[in-house]
Amino acid sequence: MNTQTRKATAIAFPNIALIKYWGNRDQSLRLPSNDSLSFNLGDLRTTTTVEFDPLLTRDEVSIDGHKVNAQAYERVVHHLDRIADIDCGERRGLSECRSKARVMSNNTFPMGVGIASSASGFAALTIAACAALGLKKSEPELSSLARLGSGSACRSVPGGFVAWHDGYATSIATQSHWPLMDVIAIVASRHKTVGSTEGHALADSSPFQAARLADAPRRLSLCEQAIANCDFPLLAEVIEQDALMMHSVIMTSQPSVIYWVPATLSVIDAVRDLRDSGVPVAFTIDAGPNVHCICEAHAVKQVKQAVRQIEGVTDVIESGVGGPACVIPHS
């Protein structure tokens, strides 16, 4: 019996979608109803080590040193099985697809404040697991695999500005192309949120989802144009409209969900006031109450200062544009 462990560590960054995806055309394959566009948040980081160990009798999964709950555990185990199945396929004849694994993941950003860790988590998990198993996969293949764990994880595989067309995501501009910043206004919410997996499933119940999807190519194209030309006014207009369109769909779904809280509107208002006074800042909002204030790098201090003063904003986190997910050597 081979008792050698196979181990690798990868890092990945969360991403903020500028053109959102909402709704899946295939829920189990996490194939989205519309293309989306994001950039990686390079100052927030998930580091994940996967170690396949023949001596383990059960998979072990920890995030930030704590065992994960049953639902998260099953999702990770299922993803490891999926990757190991590929390995089996490539090395037919093994009696057992994989050893059990020890998965240790750590985030540099706080959990439970509404910054999704599933994107960076499944991107890092995918890359570390493939590396540990010695699987040579292309970036599109890794992006596709990550997608099966968590839809938006596919966007955390390539670097910089990233477009997700159907099965996988690719970089459309490098990390250094446009030094945008994301100033994230964390706002307190007393509600348990409706998870995005559940939310996606509701998308088609909104009378607006079909119109949102039909208009998505226009928004994506405008956003790509804004990025290509570093055109902030165009970026501001299209990303705010896109975010408002997603939240419109969510609010008008049956049942209706409202992710915003009063402070969400206060930040929206402050962002528009800043922009009216000439500051290059615009908002986008994921499936939660936090407001991502996207700004040009030179405006970041002014934006942070304005946002910090707002009642209901409990924390402000900032990040620039990040690179691709990658394997890191063990120290």
Added chain:
Amino acid sequence: MNTQTRKATAIAFPNIALIKYWGNRDQSLRLPSNDSLSFNLGDLRTTTTVEFDPLLTRDEVSIDGHKVNAQAYERVVHHLDRIADIDCGERRGLSECRSKARVMSNNTFPMGVGIASSASGFAALTIAACAALGLKKSEPELSSLARLGSGSACRSVPGGFVAWHDGYATSIATQSHWPLMDVIAIVASRHKTVGSTEGHALADSSPFQAARLADAPRRLSLCEQAIANCDFPLLAEVIEQDALMMHSVIMTSQPSVIYWVPATLSVIDAVRDLRDSGVPVAFTIDAGPNVHCICEAHAVKQVKQAVRQIEGVTDVIESGVGGPACVIPHS
């Protein structure tokens, strides 16, 4: 020269739309892009006296004892001309269409807090002017005429629950059919608002307006069904979705307008919490930040108590369902 004055006084009530109209298919004729449904707010009242006086050299228009601004003045004068033109048509041969008029209008509800007075104002003005001129007009004719002054004014002409189909509005249920109450949470707004006339003109710039219009017959039909059966859960679902759909269109118009303020969301949240705990209350929101909490009469105290406590709510005004606009005798 005939120096006799011709004078009449009418009362009318504002109305709250349960199915909103937003956008006109003919802006100058104020023909709406979709049918709508409302009830009159019988505890809020506009009383308007119109006195055509051959000795006047200029129309005089006052609301609550104050001369109105130039824009409002022109709108009233134009409406009087329009009504007098009908009079001319009916009594051909007059050298002059009308004498100048003294228009005195008084509201029992505060101005400038976002309860539209144009609906009750133009309904009362229309009925008083027609009565003063001795014009015999049917309710649909009066409703059509009122519409030309202010779209939603056509809904303040008939009594009780009212549906506006294209040119004019008709009553679909009497005032006493279902004792609903409107508890209006007035919230402070630091913004000058975008007027609804201007807002209607933006409607078609939203990628959602076509879908909103296409779905309107479904919502109208469900709302009519809810009213016919006094089915509060159905009413709650459809009126909240309808209001959220209108605000979605407004937020995603180009340029984007957001009428909500933080307290708007606080009230929405409180309403949904109350309903989750069994209280028959639902919200609707006109083109402004105030929240209309529509509830069954027995729940009004509980709703008022909850809403009053909310930060940012500066006043609470309540009203039951009202009757039709009508001429009242002079004391």
